[in-house]
Amino acid sequence: MRWGPAGIPFDFKGSTAEAIGYAADEGLDAFECEFVKGVRMKHELASEARRIAEEKRVSLSAHAPYWINCAAMERMKIDAAIRNIMETARIAQVLGAGVIVFHPGFYMGRSPEETMRLVKKTLEDVVDRMKQEEIKGVWLGLETTGKKTQFGTLSENIELSASLEVTKPVVDFAHVHAREGGTLKKKADYLRIFTEIENKLGKDAVRHFHSHFSEVAWNERGERHHMILGEEYSPPFKPLAEVIVENGFDGTIISESPLLDVDALKMKRIYDEVASNKV
Template sequence: MKPNVIFGPAGRPVDYKGSAYTACGYIANEGLDAYEYQAGRGLRIGEKSANILKEDSIKEDILVSLHAPYYINLSAVDDKKLNMSIEVMMKAAQAAQWMGAYRIVFHPGYYSKNSPKEALRIAKKSINTLLSRLDEEGVSEYTFAPETTGKRSQLGNIDEIIEICSSFDCFEPTIDFAHIHARGRGYIKKKEDYNCIFSKLEDGLDIDRLHCHFTRIEYTKAGERRHHTFEEEEYGPELKWLLESFIENDWKATIICETPLLDQDALKMKNLYESLL
């Protein structure tokens, strides 16, 4: 039986030489239980490769998620960019259905010239259009997972993510704790700061398994700047406090490691978690 909190890399493991869609066996052999397939630079996986990924993930008991392209902007001012973003989201949903991904992670958009309230309104309208089109195309096996974003210019603070997810049945949050930390210019200073995040989630959403990202992070006044490894302790946020909070509150979670060392740091995170049980 798997533990409540499981770990995996954001993309192909550091020393793995094969194709990204055949990485599940390697990840399982390392002792990890999750894998986020990265399509941040563009969604290029076809149905055949996605089916192989699905078959391997079932065989190896790896929980798969998909990170959609970074250039999605569901709050775009320009109609052309908005329509392109909806089209990319549709392709991501189709790919996720092929590969059996339990979450489709994406960055909602940017405020641009709009107020945060108006940007959120446009994004929700875009999502309604997306869901209608997916229904027309017969794509139904998906769960979109908007991510808390790291730059202060981006739509995606925790309240906005909760608002989006509470508005649609097929949406669950992706909580990137490093992004919350960076966006808040060092927000997570103590263990109770994690508990404040959990309280917001519990008050606003009904979550069975929380999908998360974690890395140590460097930030500026504008928010996120650069990811750092687990061992670079001069950068926050603190992982131990997060794991203790998960254990104390009996949360189920998938933690995707986004440090430069991906699977290697995911294993260190898993070892720390097991030492706290």
């Protein structure tokens, strides 16, 4: 398993490249580069970040801009979604990041089926462009979304992934929990997520999964805020660690808690404890 922060560690001042080195020195081995407000990183800095990541054996991923909507009503906004995903894919290739994560889109009053059709059409265009530009080794990561107005339930993302090349679901456990009104409590609740992925996408999908974790505050519409681990919120992390250990799943968990690296280390510690008790 790999653990890392969603962006520059809590309390750290410096460039992405320096932050990757810092996270590695703390004991982490994954890092998600955040392009949520746009891709502005120079290729030079991305190459430097890659060099440090390789030297310190940190695996990188990237988060594409928040405003991406693959099912937008206007052609202009669809083009912007494609442009933003492509910009993230290009910088991901320079970084050596294996997956770019994004929220696929919004229903905007349309049926899930109609929205699925539109998202799929947009992503087919992205996949074609990635081929034309010979971008390889970069997966499109469809993040499970936290609000009921957003396309991107676990099942929707799995279905899309099954029908599109280089596409895989990225489970944000906080979002699943918030959207379903607090369903993740015990091992069985986490296991059904992995089981659904494995049944539809095969063993590889649960042996190389990419995911986000934090506790979360939510209301009837879904996600409100990502929260610090182990305070009064949920979902609980330990049952997830147990499910991963007991079933031999493997992958990366990115901490999206307000404490980023601090909570990534906390999760790693809990996981290591669970794993060593099993032996």
